[in-house]
Amino acid sequence: MARIECPECHYVIETTGIVTVCPECKADMTKAMEEAGRVERRVRGSIAKDDSVTTHEFIVRTKGLKKIYRMGEVEVPALRGVDLDIRRGEYLSIMGPSGSGKSTLFNMVGGLDKPSEGTCFIEEVDMAQLDAFELAWLRCRKIGYIFQSFNLIPVMTALENVTLPMIFAGMSTDEMMERGRMLLELVGLGGRLHHKPFELSGGQQQRVAVARALANSPAIILADEPTGNLDLQTGKEIIDLLKELNAESGVTIISATHDLKMIDASDRIVHIRDGEIERIELRSELDLQIGHLAGAEGG
Amino acid sequence: MIDAKRLAKAATATAVEGVHIQRQITLPWKDAARISIRNVTLRLGRAAITGAGVVLGIAFLMSVWTGKVVTEGLEREQAKSAFSITQVGEGETAPGLEEMKQEKQSRAARQAWLVVMSLLVCGVGITNSMLMSVTERFREIGTMKCLGALDSFIVRLFLIESVVLGFLGSVVGALLGHVIMLIVFMIREGASVAAKMNWLHMGEYFVLAIGLGCVLAFVAAVAPAVRAAQMPPAAALATEV
Ligand SMILES: Nc1ncnc2c1ncn2[C@@H]1O[C@H](COP(=O)(O)OP(=O)(O)OP(=O)(O)O)[C@@H](O)[C@H]1O
Numbered sequence: 001m002a003r004i005e006c007p008e009c010h011y012v013i014e015t016t017g018i019v020t021v022c023p024e025c026k027a028d029m030t031k032a033m034e035e036a037g038r039v040e041r042r043v044r045g046s047i048a049k050d051d052s053v054t055t056h057e058f059i060v061r062t063k064g065l066k067k068i069y070r071m072g073e074v075e076v077p078a079l080r081g082v083d084l085d086i087r088r089g090e091y092l093s094i095m096g097p098s099g100s101g102k103s104t105l106f107n108m109v110g111g112l113d114k115p116s117e118g119t120c121f122i123e124e125v126d127m128a129q130l131d132a133f134e135l136a137w138l139r140c141r142k143i144g145y146i147f148q149s150f151n152l153i154p155v156m157t158a159l160e161n162v163t164l165p166m167i168f169a170g171m172s173t174d175e176m177m178e179r180g181r182m183l184l185e186l187v188g189l190g191g192r193l194h195h196k197p198f199e200l201s202g203g204q205q206q207r208v209a210v211a212r213a214l215a216n217s218p219a220i221i222l223a224d225e226p227t228g229n230l231d232l233q234t235g236k237e238i239i240d241l242l243k244e245l246n247a248e249s250g251v252t253i254i255s256a257t258h259d260l261k262m263i264d265a266s267d268r269i270v271h272i273r274d275g276e277i278e279r280i281e282l283r284s285e286l287d288l289q290i291g292h293l294a295g296a297e298g299g
Numbered sequence: 300m301i302d303a304k305r306l307a308k309a310a311t312a313t314a315v316e317g318v319h320i321q322r323q324i325t326l327p328w329k330d331a332a333r334i335s336i337r338n339v340t341l342r343l344g345r346a347a348i349t350g351a352g353v354v355l356g357i358a359f360l361m362s363v364w365t366g367k368v369v370t371e372g373l374e375r376e377q378a379k380s381a382f383s384i385t386q387v388g389e390g391e392t393a394p395g396l397e398e399m400k401q402e403k404q405s406r407a408a409r410q411a412w413l414v415v416m417s418l419l420v421c422g423v424g425i426t427n428s429m430l431m432s433v434t435e436r437f438r439e440i441g442t443m444k445c446l447g448a449l450d451s452f453i454v455r456l457f458l459i460e461s462v463v464l465g466f467l468g469s470v471v472g473a474l475l476g477h478v479i480m481l482i483v484f485m486i487r488e489g490a491s492v493a494a495k496m497n498w499l500h501m502g503e504y505f506v507l508a509i510g511l512g513c514v515l516a517f518v519a520a521v522a523p524a525v526r527a528a529q530m531p532p533a534a535a536l537a538t539e540v
Pocket residue numbers: 069070071076077078096097098099100101102103104105537
């Protein structure tokens with residue numbers, strides 16, 4: 001967290017990200033931002049327990065999360081009370097049969113839908129208490145979404161898709177283009193910047209989606225069956241990419257999946273069935289089972 | 300190929316820091332305009348349907364107004380010559396004028412009715428077309444909201460798009476209606492009608508017609524755009540198209 005003062009009007013902005021223009025007087029903030037980068041590091045070194053840089057152990061917590069869909073007279077309970085604590089930097093997989101409520105849970109955690117009952121906390125902030133602006137800010141800056149069907153904007157090029165969240169975040173055009181280009185290069189699509197989604201293969205589209213999810217350096221990546229529409233090899237590439245991101249940058253990854261390959265990458269696996277948590281497995285406990293599975297396949 | 304290590308570094312900036320919820324979210328007008336115009340040029344089929352509604356409505360409106368300006372011009376000529384003839388027998392002019400006045404009034408009422416009808420048809424057409432256009436893009440709307448778009452951004456994008464289409468459609472429609480009506484009158488009354496009409500007046504009607512087309516397109520898009528923007532992202536994403 002940095003406190004940056006506008007050089008023109010002395011308006012103070014508190015931000016964890018990048019602000020290029022002053023929200024008050026529209027003055028250029030790039031210089032002040034660079035300086036603040038230095039200031040921030042010094043602050044963190046000296047005052048470790050500063051309130052503004054406190055990090056909570058659990059990045060996401062849900063308490064008694066319920067979701068009931070009403071279809072006319074019939075009530076369909078999709079979630080029946082889910083309590084789940086997700087640690088910062090964790091790679092969590094949510095597994096379960098079709099219709100068990102994975103996507104529903106994902107929507108609640110991602111602030112894409114409101115629960116019928118119960119609460120969902122992000123960094124100990126109750127999401128139900130956030131107004132539309134705060135919720136939009138959260139979706140824009142703190143959560144990156146990856147979907148089974150990619151969900152790229154069809155009329156925009158790969159680069160435009162990746163830079164769209166940066167527009168919302170208020171980044172300057174030059175900065176945006178540079179970062180968008182870099183992200184696409186890093187996912188191996190440096191030669192496809194100006195291609196439209198329909199001109200790309202499924203795996204390439206999903207890599208654009210990963211780059212887009214990383215646009216504003218999120219703290220959480222929510223992936224709903226990211227490999228569902230991909231073949232085995234491409235799916236593995238995406239999983240490896242997510243795993244490496246998780247290991248290297250400490251971004252928390254929450255992924256709903258049917259895919260057994262995901263097990264290998266995840267720290268914990270939450271099994272849900274009929275809208276309830278059936279059991280939670282740790283990877284360490286699982287190694288044995290996977291070995292067993294591999295052995296069975298081999299034989 | 301994929302460079303996950305550097306990618307991770309690029310994404311690290313805030314990943315480990317705490318979430319400190321703020322509310323600053325932007326969509327500058329220039330970006331909004333760019334995205335909207337992109338939607339018009341790349342979805343030509345849909346744009347043509349919406350535009351056609353405006354073209355027809357405004358063409359009709361403009362044909363009515365062109366007719367009005369032309370007949371006014373012709374009447375002025377007639378009145379001039381009639382005045383020079385009846386100058387001697389003053390007593391007889393009164394009933395003739397009275398008749399003309401009445402006819403003028405009923406014609407004005409008829410024209411007003413036609414104008415209202417054409418605008419109504421035009422408005423319903425655009426609303427319907429925008430409704431379809433919005434429905435087709437539920438998924439996209441949901442995606443944009445996931446990326447941090449406020450409801451107002453979505454509304455803004457659709458309104459710009461609709462007004463752009465309204466403007467283009469009404470320019471084409473106004474020219475079309477005007478030219479067709481003028482040709483009809485030229486065939487009926489001779490080419491001299493163009494010289495007799497008040498072009499300044501005609502120009503005012505042009506501006507008015509184009510303005511009305513834009514306003515109409517704007518108003519017609521408000522309801523569908525607001526409705527779509529207010530959907531929770533999860534519901535918008537779940538729609539199958
Ligand atoms: N919008 C909705 N309206 C009504 N019922 C819904 C809706 N969305 C989900 N459901 C129901 O809620 C339950 C859970 O659905 P959900 O999509 O969360 O399952 P899932 O675990 O993601 O399944 P899959 O693996 O097939 O994606 C299902 O029974 C489904 O029919």
